Structure formats: C-alpha cells, structure tokens
Amino acid sequence: MKTIVICSGGLDSVSLAHMVASEHKLTRLVSFDYGQRHRKELDFAALCARRLDVPHDIIDLRAIGSALTGSALTDDIDVPDGHYAEESMRVTVVPNRNAIMLTVAFGVAAARGDQAVAAAVHGGDHFIYPDCRPAFTEAFEAMQKLALDGYAEVSLYTPFVHQTKADIVTAGTRHNTPFAETWSCYKGGTHHCGRCGTCVERREAFHLAGVLDPTTYEDPDFWSEAVARKALG
Template sequence: MKETVVVIYSGGMDSFTLLHKALAEGHAVHALSFNYGQRHVRELDCARTVCESLGIPHRVIDIRALSEVMAGSALTGEVEVPEGHYEEDSMKSTVVPNRNMILLSLATGYAVTVEAQAVWFGAHGGDHAIYPDCRPEFMEKMDAVCRVANYQPVAIAAPYIRADKGEILAEGLAMGLDYSHTWTCYNGRNKACGRCGSCVERLEAFASNGLRDPLPYEESVR
C-alpha cells in the first residue's frame, strides 16, 4: 500500500538507499535530517543536494541544544574517532546516548504534522554489534510505542534491519544509484579517512560487490 512516509535521511549511503527505496515503491516522501553536532556534518550537505535534485520536501532540524544530554561520543567531538571495524570494542565510543530514540520521537511528531503513516530509518544488521538502538528489539518496541503515542498511529519501519551494508549497496546499485552523492566517514575532513569503522564497513560493502568506492580517500585504501 502506498503511504506518506518520513525518511530519516542522514546523507549516508544507507539512508540514501532507503530514501530511493521509498520513492521507488511509490510512497510520498518527506526527508528529515538532524544536526546534532556530529563531526561529519558534511553528510547534511549531501542530504540537501540530493533532496533538491529529487524535488522532495526536506527539513534539517538543529538539535545541538540537546548536546548536554547526548554527550560523550566520538561522533560529536568529545573523544577521538576510533579506527577499526564495528565489531571491535573500541567502536562503542561512537555511540551517541539515546540518539535513535530521540530522533525517532522527533520524526514521529513530524509524521503526525505532515499526516504521514510511517517513519523509516536506516538501521541495518551491521550496526547490531555496537549500537543497541539499531537492533530489531529496539525497532519493534519503538514501533509499538509510536503507534499509540498520538491519536494518529505512526509505524516505525527499518527495512534493512536484517541486511548488511553489502546487501543494501547491492539493492541501491540495482536501482542505478550514484554513491558519490553520499558521505560516510566519521571524521569531518575533505576526504574520507578510510580507517574509521564507518569507512571500513563502506569499503567492505563495495569490495563485496566487486566495485571501487567513488569517494576520494586520504590514503590508497580501496
């Protein structure tokens, strides 16, 4: 059934694929991005450019005022970004406290405002090892809560919750998507570092599909 959906769109490759999946399925899409003080704010520039090119409604909500209750993460600059794979224990420093619950709550309010039936977000199987708020049990409980939190029920959907990044990329490639319009690196520099967990997983996804990542990297890591 075709619906109006709010897609939480970070500007990264997973939410980029998710956005196009919603459009390909014929849904009316409202894209919603958040500035929470992330180092990799460059991803928001990618999100704006993509939404402008698609001609879809896009809102960037500044929630940096919440930094005092979302502190202590490498993603917001309090500590150094660790290098390595997501399954390594050091990657726990990239957890932003309660981020997805906060973002999904705000997105649900926006969904009620624009009369959307669902909020989509890009949590996937590769996130499960490190991020509690990207696991199936979290998504299922948020879905149950958001269906009863307002007079208008809003579903929470994570279509890639059991897929890995390589599978998500394969779906996007089948749609003909250009991933040079995305940003993944946790470091907010001109080129992707190729060493943070996000870069490592992205590079693995391209390798599993037999391709080179179109983004420029600081080192020859592809």
C-alpha cells in the same frame, strides 16, 4: 504509502530514500543537526532532497546533543580507526540518538499526515548500537502506536534491519543511488579518511557486493587490514 525518510546524507539513508521514492510515496526527508563533528553529511542529505524533489527538514538538536557527552561524534575525542566489530568503536555511540530522532520524526509524520517513517538501521550496526537492533525497532513502533493512539497511524519502515551493508549497496545500485554523492566518514575531512569504522564498513560493503566504489579515500587500503584483524578476533 506516504513515507518520510530520516536521512543523514550517508550511503544507507540515501539508498533508502531512493528506494522509498521508487517503491512508495516519498513525501520528505528529515535530518538532524545534533552537533556531530561530521556535520557536512547534512549537505549530502540536502543534495538528495533536491535530486528527489522533496522538502528537506533539518531539525536542530544541538542543545540535546551537547548534553549527550562522551561520544567521539560530539566531543573532542579522537574517532578510532578500525572495524565496527572492534570494542574501541563503542566510543562512537551517541546514547539514545536513534530513539530521539525517531520520536521527533514520528511527531513530524503525524503532524504532516504521513503514514510511515523510514529509517536505514541495518544488521551491521547491531553490535555497537543498541538502538539499531530489531528488538529496539519493534518495541519503538509498539510504543509509538500507543503514543499516537486515536490521533494518527504511523508505522516504522526498516527494510535493512536484518540486512548487511553490502545488501544496502546492492539495493542502492538497483535504485540508481549516486553513491559518490553520499557521505559516511565520521572524521568529516575533505575526503573520506578510509580508516574510521564507517569508512572501513563502507569500503568492505562495496567489495562484498561486487560494486565499484566511487569514493575517494585518504587511505584506500586500510580497510583490508582492519577486516583481516577482525577475522582474527
């Protein structure tokens, strides 16, 4: 199946790109610049596209992103430390981000003759991000079938939507994903901070999957404290 992958440059989407390249026909990567403070992730998406030898589209959504105010990913708001399951992480929500990106990606797929759009939403995101939940992805695909009715047939491929981040590490390992060449940290520094929600989740996922984490963290031990705090509720 001719498939495009929405690729941020993070562990999840790069692992998905390698899996699609192995199991389907990967035609291109699509990334989005929405003014995110960790824009350096796009460099890792470009690196993935070169490695897999496919075209890479970076679509400029900065004007839209500037209107979606109130998120620590786009505004001058501190990115909180801790686990994703903590209420404080809601400040990292960019409203309708996935809905907007998927809409654009489906348009690209229809225009290019692709048959599927792959997105790396996963079970660990369900608590914080409503547009990562199965109810959303199922409804979105149904809406797109109506939007493209009679013009194109494009399906939504979300193999991780019921899986954990550790499952993605396992799948990425199986498909030879170079994890060191991915970027997750929301703070966008020289190295992964080790303290923000996505860093904690990344470090925990490698631990649970039993896979060596090649990432350099500024605070490599904070994750265990955050996980323990989450367990205490």
